[in-house]
Amino acid sequence: MYSKLVAREVYVSPEEVIREKYGKWLPQTMAVDALFMDTAYKKIVGVAGLPYKAPVVLELLKDGAVAAFFKDSLIENPSLLIIQQNDRLQALALNSTDGFAEIEIPAEISDRISEILASSISWAGYVNEAGEHIIDLRTPSPGPHFHTNLLVGNRIGFPRPLQTTPKSVIDRLGGGSFRSHAATQVLATRWDMRQEENGFPANRQFYLVEDGKQIFYSADPKDDNVTSAICTHAQNFTKIEYTTRCGLKIERLIFLLPQKEGMPLATEVQQIKVSNAGNANRKLKIIYTGMFGSANPHALFEDVLYSNIIMQTGLLLNEDQSIVAVTPDYYSDFYKEDVRFHSMLVDRKGDVEFPQEFCTNYNEFVGNGSLYRPEGVNQLSNRLYRKGPGFFALAADLSVEAGDVCQVRQFTGIVSSKLNDAYSEETVREEIHRLIEHFRSPGQVEEALKDNISFLKSYNELLCLRTEDELLNTYVNRNLPFQVFYQTFVSRSLCQTQKGYREIGFREIQDLFASMYYFLALGMEQFVKDMLKEWGSKVFEFGYAYHNFYWEGKEPGKWSDDALWLIQAVARYTHYTGDYRFLDEKCDIAGTSPVQQRSIYQTIQAIIQYSGQISIGKHGLPLLDLADWNDCLKLDQDCIDGITKERLYKEQVASKGISVGDEPFESHYSESVMNAFLLKMAVDEMQVIASAKGDQAYAAHLSDLSNRLQGNIQQHAWKENFFARVLFNRYENYSYLGAKGDGLSADPSIDGTYFINSFSWSILADSASEEQIEKMLDVVEKVLVTPYGIKLMSPANMGKIARFTATGEYFPGDRENGAIFKHASMMAVSAMLKAAKSVKDVKLAARLSDLAYWMLDLTLPYRTMESPYVTCGNPRFCTQYNNSETGENVGPIVSGTSTWLTLSLMSALGIEFTSKGLVLDPILREKEQEVIYDLKVGEAEYRIEITKPAGFYRVLDSQVSILLDGKELSGNVLPLDRTKASHVVKMQLQ
Template sequence: MQFGHFDDEAREYVIETPHTPYPWINYLGAQEFFGLVSHTGGGYCFYRDAKMRRLTRYRYNNTPVDDGGRFFSINDGGDVWSPSYRPYKTELDFFETRHGMGYTRITGERGGLRASVLLFVPVDVNAEIHQVTVTNTSDAAKSFSMFSFVEFCLWNAEDDQTNYQRNLSIGEVEVEDGAIYHKTEYRERRNHYAVYGVNAPIAGFDTDRDTYLGYGNGFHEAAVPHAGKSENSVASGWYPCASHQLEIELAPGESKTYTFVLGYLENAEDDKWESLGVINKTGAKALLARFATNESTDAEFAKLKAYWDQLLGSYTVESGDDKLNRMVNIWNQYQCMVTYNMSRSASYFETGMGRGMGFRDSSQDLLGFVHLVPERARERIIDIASTQFEDGSAYHQYQPLTKRGNHALGSGFNDDPLWLIAGVGAYVKETGDFGILDEMVPFDNDESKAQSLMEHLKRSFNHPLEKAGPHGLPLIGRADWNDCLNLNCFSSTPGESFQTTENQAGGVAESVFIAGMFAAIGPDYAVLARRRGDDAEADRAESAVADMKQAVVDHGWDGEWFLRAYDFYGNKVGTNDTDEGKIWIEPQGYCIMGGIGIDDGKAIKALDSCRERLNTPHGMVLQNPAYTTYKIELGEVSTYPPGYKENGGIFCHNNPWVIIAETIVGRAEYAWEYYKQIAPAYREEISEVHRLEPYAYAQMIAGKDASRHGEAKNSWLTGTASWNFVTVSQYLLGVRADYDGLVVDPCIGEEVGEYTVRRQIRGATYVINVKSTGAKGARLTVDGVPIEGNTVPYAVAGSIVQVTATL
């Protein structure tokens, strides 16, 4: 069952009904100012940090759900409704929400009046624009009132929802020339404020939520829109909000357009005040002036469109499969941008309060982002590496505002260091910028300890070698990629965090997954060392990788699949010898990505075991059979009810590793089948089961042991989009950057048939026509000339290179 459709031409998903199974959201902004907006207008916005600088209030888990946002209310002769349907739920004659690239357009029509709200954050502007067009679709003249509404958050979103004994006394606003200024705490240590204005005369305003709603009312009962008259309330404490009243007259067929601006402004410390208690509004007035005409707003919107045209031009595919095209060309890349910006910080499942940028998360997010804006990827790499410790380990997370490591969460996740090598490798392959390796980068943000980035990579590389266990496999530490496999934790205290609790010392818990990562990622380090002329180091690295692979072969193989780990006591995890958790997905994917078992049949065996034991029509579960009881020696993974999350749920983040592995062993049909199982566009038709957005990956889909098998949760989360984009673009479609050229090595299902990839990299454009699909091993021609192997050498900037690939 569908609730909308893709409009690929416009790069939009069109939601046709307010009654989706969950709020389906979009993101506004790509630089410093961001908004989340649902198809019924819910959500919030913030400047840079979703916790520390939140402009508008949003209540997660509110009832009614998703009732806070930017709402436009129409009172047409006493008939009160909103084009976003919510909060009034007044039935509409027409409803449509179009989520596009960095913008959303919500349109509703009722009783001969159409209202369309375009929401976007302009490029390089710290503001949300709400451009509202009202059209009289009836035969008679119309005279009606329209009310805007946003509710302000008192800046720190966490404090805002906990510290009422203070917060209900501090709200302050100003109203000047029809613009509403939110200045809570500006009197003291803040130098920033918000403004909500409109480019038209207003008939009234409200800034006190209890006045606007009427005390005790829900948004659906809002008093002012129902009365059809603003109260001109000035908030003093309690709940500051901003609402304008516009009185509008429309002849039959006439349209009028209004631009509302919700902006964030800062003043210099010594320039905060116009007079005692009155904000210096110079910045806000300039912002409002910039959007004084609807034409200037249109121009800013056109700039945003152009910005995305440019971004999405680096990698495109034309195939006969619309779903594939839209995932690759639009939505998967779009989500990569979102997760690059948000990491795991802000979605409808992450409140934006608790999480910073992850060392592991952001390194992986880079993999799918590096081709979009390489210069921002470079900056991110330096930020991430700056939080590394001198021993190669790393803060597991860092704060986006300060870029400092998060002490509360600390270190000890032993896969973290290797991800840095993966991110840097991807960046250098994309750009050829080996110079980044010479950048001096601090350890633990201490400039006095700065070393070259290459030295950082060396310590990353050495870390799993230095922290190796009795089988020569890397010790797992607090946890590896699977945050919830906590082999040294032994927690018995309710609610205690498995990720931060004091770990037990003296164990020998090793991770076969990290060993696989080392095998897969280590060679990049060797190459980088060799390119810098350090052959000895390169040789040492290659030798270490070979040793690790042998250790996996010797101690990481269970007979039909790769083991997952050894626990604290040295017992196997992920073995056929146990009743539950026999086989885990992560080592199967990553060991094969590391080239282990390719030649001796282990890889195929492992993948067949995945197919037999992990696969479902909704994707591959993380492990199987799920744990039915809590295993103190395994930690959080066993706390979930079977089929959910790490306990047998389907992770869209690690399914790609198996898909890549299938392409490595050349099983194109399996790889393709697995890709389609989880790719949201292919799940659109079962939206009533999947429930979340059909244009964005979710972290998790409930597994086969769950009563809600197939239901997705945690959409828009870090890492997932990147890995899926890497998988489809580099391994299925088979076009991936390498150090000296573009590898073209397709391995995708036969049903896809002929397709063409356009790839812009290092200034040149490659037009790659893949003639046929269904297997691996295509032979290439470059500008008509056959070549050996599958690497198309990089051409000079500006050139257009024609490539064909034929089985």
């Protein structure tokens, strides 16, 4: 019958085959690319002598003459190797008798191959000293994330910035999508099966037409008329520049406008400059396209027809009937609360004109052509359509004199009723009018960009690294803080992914763990407090939280870790600022109607009581519920949400005549060991804070709770060589998941299943002893370390106990089923650095430090440039996963990886803010002898210089000398003065 091949069971690669056949010509250090030319895997072409592994063979095959040469050569020979050495190009064929023969390469074929080989070194572009990615648009892309930029607006100082800050994703061609408040798409995302490719293809693109002929399309850099096409992805803006054979220079500038009073809630601008470098005047026409997001995205799952028929064309017109804006008009009033629009301003030397042609029918515009060559560009239809989709095209004439420049400013945005009690249909006209009047004047777009750049420059001043590694300095000082800033306001779903309309998850407050330090260094304490209170307002009176939310919350109490993250965030704020009065400020109580309030302190007390005294299992550890931080750990199929649990629990204690908190909720549900560590960390943090507040009674209660919890963890969760991940209370054959002997390993050679989070959080929560840390480290190095990083978990067969778990959702090595989940890996790095500072055994400390830096190096995104077509990812922003079998960096980009990477780097540099001051406790690389960085604390600036000999040194067992402005300090706690001044700190370890 038939044989079957599947990707994960084909272990032979064309590169391995070509190396085997041509071994004497191919040392292991030489980069090779190869391709099977038939499905029998008998015919093969390889190319060697590359700067790095790149898809050179595929690129060569795009040339018809080269492809013909390869195929002709393979008629008589099963394999062909093109090898370039010492500036000489050879074609070596292996015939059927295993004899090698050199085939003559025709001059024109040789020239073409040499040209492609020479250019391959620059295909991935480069990251310059400003942290900008410079890209040739005509080169092959390593993957969907590699050429992506992130854009974010700025609504700091305006209401509800967490939920209303606009954000965009943009690729090197200007594609991608744009989202305003919450999950509201302004420019549509894609809804097809293109892996991780965001944005409808028409978004942000434009055409130039001359004499009835299309001469340029912005998404087609390989057009014969284009001689160069370069994209520059910078922090929070993108520039794309083209030159054409016909004498035009075209520049695009794309970014999100910072919020101004009375302006639309979210506006993205694209300024297009067309320069005429020729000697003759040019009469051109520009056609700009896009696709508005759906007013009801959930209808796309089952009723696309409905999504179209509730929409009709809408226009705003000037007195001369030119088009101020195209804007879809929706039938239902509740869809008219968010009105999308697009406006085009053509600036002729300060005289602004508007388009007089439009089309809102995609099929009519494209006709029998394609987006690359639509049939409708010569004349748009100017027909008002009675149904969607939200496609739009606007056209205007451009007259560009010889040597002159014409500017076209495109504004895409949304006018919303959110946060506007006076909203009406007239609001749309008013806000668009203000926008246009402001940006009619030349130079206003550039001024808005300057505002964005100025803010980011100030934001980045928290930390300025000055090491010998310039790539690291550029990344830490520019791109890393921007990614953390971006995702402070964005749910994990938005980036170069087609992940729908997921809301902000409660646990995404982790991003504020890092970004708050940048905001606080700017003096924005009130902003951070407002953000913390907004998160706090999603916690119910009983102490559980909404799992996700925008304007309204969802899934209350179904994920058991959610509310615990808030306590770490509040603790970080109070440690940095010393502002314990914040704990008495009020926030809303989720689920109350009318809305009630309580203090942050009371909110935290409710969380601790719920997680530590009520929602606990038979071993005294917090219940897992639907899942904890690892969403694919869904082991209790019959779990209940927080509202149901609260009702049942109150009935339980009422029937016994006891008070809430006197006994735990009775159940057979599973217990999360990670949540036990999170709870212990929260309890210990709050014990310090309660003492500082003078609440000694509560501090004593927390001390007892911490001791009891630690005792339960050690008694029930430690399993000989590792902490378990979950404890079971309902199975005869399985009592726990994770650690030796659990009976759930899917790999016969491994004696149990192991999860990196059990290792990480036992250390971060101060639950693991030094002996336990060493035993767990042995397991981590043996079982979880791969060439591409530390895996989230070892192979597990959780199907024995539940459906819909990680092992049932993904192939092994993907995402939560054994991938390098870099968010978790960075938590592990933070844990290892913490342990390396405190364990007594210096050899163990050095092992922990070495492994931490090894994982950190694999996570630094700019390292993908060393082998971009293998590791993929993005050279400026962290991706969330590495596949543990291939090493490919896998999206999404928006993730906790960058947050925990920031926290890990701060830990490595010795930056720990406490109520006593700044604890300087660095763990530097063994080879490093000096690290210098500038740290901003309030208005004060500290230059910190750390020196040590080569080798492993740490504060615990080194001679430490610290000079603050020339005066020696005792100990390693730096008292912080936040008033404006410059200080120099010299720290020497020896």
